[in-house]
Amino acid sequence: MGCAEAAVTGRKRAPHGSGATDYDEEGDAWSQGQARFLRAEAWSRLDIEHLADEIADVGRSERHALTSALSVIRPHLLKRDHQPTRRIPN
DSSP: OOHHHHHHHTOOOOOTTSOOOOTTTOHHHHHHHHHHHHHTTOGGGOOHHHHHHHHHHHHHHHHHHHHHHHHHHHHHHHHHHHOGGGOOOO
């Protein structure tokens, strides 16, 4: 991806010579590298823009998983409360 393409997509490449992995090409390698930089307190090597996006994505994903689980559980609890004759004995 060149500079013009990066401007269009809103994604930036890792700085040349930084030893960083390109966010667009190697997601797992990129995240492992960012974790190493954080642990080493190598602040200047962090891809702050993409790290912020990833943290926000994790939050959204966790919230979605929770609401999805609740949408499955809620009808079962309602049925249990309102149909006591259909309950399976313990």
